[in-house]
Amino acid sequence: FPDTRLALARDALAGLSVGDALGSQFFVPGRHPDDLAAGRLPAPPWEWTDDTEMACSVVAELAAAGRIDRDRLALAFAQRCEPYRGYGPGAVTILRLIRTGTPWPVAAASAFDGQGSCGNGAAMRVAPLGAWHADSTRRAAEQARASAEVTHAHPEGVAGAVAVAVAASLAARARLDGGRPEPARLLTAVAGALDPAGEVYRGVRRAAALLGHSAAEAADSLGNGSRVTAQDTVPFTLWVAATLLHDYPAAIRACVEAGGDVDTTAAIVGGIVAAYTGVGGPGGVLEGWLTAREPLPAWLTAPT
Ligand code: F2R
Ligand code: MG
Ligand code: MG
Numbered sequence: 001f002p003d004t005r006l007a008l009a010r011d012a013l014a015g016l017s018v019g020d021a022l023g024s025q026f027f028v029p030g031r032h033p034d035d036l037a038a039g040r041l042p043a044p045p046w047e048w049t050d051d052t053e054m055a056c057s058v059v060a061e062l063a064a065a066g067r068i069d070r071d072r073l074a075l076a077f078a079q080r081c082e083p084y085r086g087y088g089p090g091a092v093t094i095l096r097l098i099r100t101g102t103p104w105p106v107a108a109a110s111a112f113d114g115q116g117s118c119g120n121g122a123a124m125r126v127a128p129l130g131a132w133h134a135d136s137t138r139r140a141a142e143q144a145r146a147s148a149e150v151t152h153a154h155p156e157g158v159a160g161a162v163a164v165a166v167a168a169s170l171a172a173r174a175r176l177d178g179g180r181p182e183p184a185r186l187l188t189a190v191a192g193a194l195d196p197a198g199e200v201y202r203g204v205r206r207a208a209a210l211l212g213h214s215a216a217e218a219a220d221s222l223g224n225g226s227r228v229t230a231q232d233t234v235p236f237t238l239w240v241a242a243t244l245l246h247d248y249p250a251a252i253r254a255c256v257e258a259g260g261d262v263d264t265t266a267a268i269v270g271g272i273v274a275a276y277t278g279v280g281g282p283g284g285v286l287e288g289w290l291t292a293r294e295p296l297p298a299w300l301t302a303p304t
Helices: 002-027 033-037 050-065 070-080 089-099 104-114 127-132 137-149 155-177 183-192 199-209 215-222 230-243 248-258 262-277 287-292
Strands: none
Touching: 002 033, 002 050, 002 127, 002 155, 002 248, 002 262, 002 287, 033 248, 050 070, 050 127, 050 262, 070 089, 070 104, 070 137, 089 104, 127 137, 127 155, 127 262, 137 155, 155 183, 155 199, 155 230, 155 262, 183 199, 183 230, 199 215, 199 230, 215 230, 215 248, 230 248, 230 262, 248 262
């Protein structure tokens, strides 16, 4: 099973990184979502952003230790952070504090006047961790929480990560079983892992009620990440992933067309969907998109 875990996490990382890199191309002025629908792709290389850099650290930690150790992960995030990758302002400060010796619980708790961050940064990096835990949504939720806490002390930031990890766990499980989860069941299972008093929970329930509507209606109602928070990002991404779990290119196009925080909506959706479709096969991550993406960092595959 360990080889399977790593293979599933790597497929999710491929989908996440391609979604991030292609999505961020649509921040470039003059680029229009219709270009993607018409097959007019941006010129490579598509550079990945903070979403991918942090997800690579999560996968590297799982590959090395089989579990999330929060102290090690916090240091990995801080030491590998290349600030030009477009990190959120809260993350930049937290990672600088950790790098200069502040314990991660203190650094994370100090963000946003002591509220902690509810940014979508804990959710954007966690789909490979969910895929790694294809055998247990409970373990996926528990490890997602650990991976989130080192930077996101706000409960909604953590809830976003739990929701994405549980969805990726279910997607990977369905792939191993050879089935396709029914969208409403997938969203209900995700909601079951969340605190019913929370905003992410309520958003996931609304996403379930919007199944069968158009992607534009879902984005209008649920948000497209333009506020860069978990609450404004995760419900729509789960709607897209549940609806288009069998079709990676269509799922990424839906994120690009919705606008907003496109690198991150496409990273989350791409990670969950690729845990199900894999790379190269029918409905999977397109080989041409994978080769257009900037190569992943050398440290990810370097022997330890
Ligand atoms: N930083 C960005 N995108 C903006 C820049 C886009 C780029 N320059 C371009 O146009 O090309 N993207 C990256 O940041 C997001 C992940 O953010 P993370 O890691 O959660 O960071 P942070 O700063 O902690 O939170 C993000 C924002 O959320 C709001 N927020 C968070 N906590 C809050 C709180 N307690 N109260 C109110 N607001 C809160 C703030 O607006 C934060 O800035 C991803 O999109 C990644 O791609
Ligand atoms: Mg980013
Ligand atoms: Mg983003």
